[in-house]
Amino acid sequence: MRILLLLSAVFLSLSFADIKSSLYHLYQDKEYEKACKEGLKAFNSNRKDEEFISLYAFSCLKADYIDRLAVPVTLLNHSEESRSNAAYFSVILMQKKLLQHALIDGYKLNELKLPTTDHVLSIVFDLYSKADHQRKRNHYMLKDPKNDKISYKLYIKNSNENKTMVIEEYYDTIMTHRHNYW
């Protein structure tokens, strides 16, 4: 019986190491969505491993699953690096929620002064909060101040009773990336 327990413990620890390394390889291979989904499955059993949580959170961030950052934000506490990443994720999450609130309900963001990040949501948030809101628009074309050729299209898409916030990245006239945020 003791041997069985010992063996199961060994296998369990090996499986934990496995999930982290497989998540790491998925992240390196830019399969962020898969990494996020795999991480979610193994999340509860690894919720004390901050490296795992960070990896999971960055995968979900890259896969545009922003709402999944909420739990990592609360769990990343122990190291300085974890806390700084938690702050980074929380800013992005907050900016996403505020942008949705502003676009759907007309909440004014002009007077808010928030920290920013290098993420596309933060860039769009900053540009939107500085934009002119005197008349209502179906969508906003926001120009990147650092590069004339880069612009962002921000709008709300209504589909199946859900309102999805969409950010499209343009280089010149070509759409390079579309982010859907639920």
Place this chain on the structure above:
Amino acid sequence: MLNIHDLERRWLRYKIKSYIPLFIGSLTAIIALVLVLIYLPFSKEETPVKPKEEVAIVETVTVIETPTETIVKEEIIETVDINVPQNTTEKNIITNTAAEVIPPKVEQNTLVLKPSLHFMDNIENTIPTYIDEEYVSELPTEVNMKTKTETVSEPKVIQAPRKSGLTIKTKSSKDDLKDVIRRFKQNKNPALSLFIAKRYYADGKYQRSYNYALMTNEIDKHIDESWIIFAKSLVKLGQHELASNTLKTYLKTTKSSAAKVLLRKIDAGTFR
């Protein structure tokens, strides 16, 4: 005799004329007061008037680097042309009437948060080697393949040595690659990374061959083969345009015939 009626009329005109300045003055004062009362509550919300041609954006960015929490302040002064003419093609793509490019305009002092990915190094160190797991996951499939061939092919004596020979070959080559990757991590020799890129390309792992070719190019920009593997991997990953552009920029600095041939093939669509 005095004309009293005429005198009275003239006196009335004189009197009216004397009151006119007072009347006009009080009227303008009332209008001004009314206007002030109407517009005073909204004047606070009005945004400053934009200059028509150019807006100078002054951003003071505070960057906080996570591990040491050092604060660096830098000032970025940029000039953005608001009246940039929009291309007609852009109008075709963005077909909504409300499409107006909105330029940023407000000065601000912002705190920039940056992600910290040092934990990735720790994870990399805890994982035995980068390709160990990959081959662990691949080996069983190979074994399965072999067992399948074994079950299909009945002759025992003739095929047995062939199979054992094959397994020895594959294992040794994988060990070699593992060893090469280990050596490359230690000494960053571009010849090693080029070898790895070639091997991955031959195995059909184009993302990895692209990565190693990129590393080779970063270490040494003048290795012809590395650029070719890089472009080929890009094509295999579906990035034809990027591959073509990369080769064009490379050909500006060199006269590589192999690169020219590959570029021609990519542009013609014969290399896919």
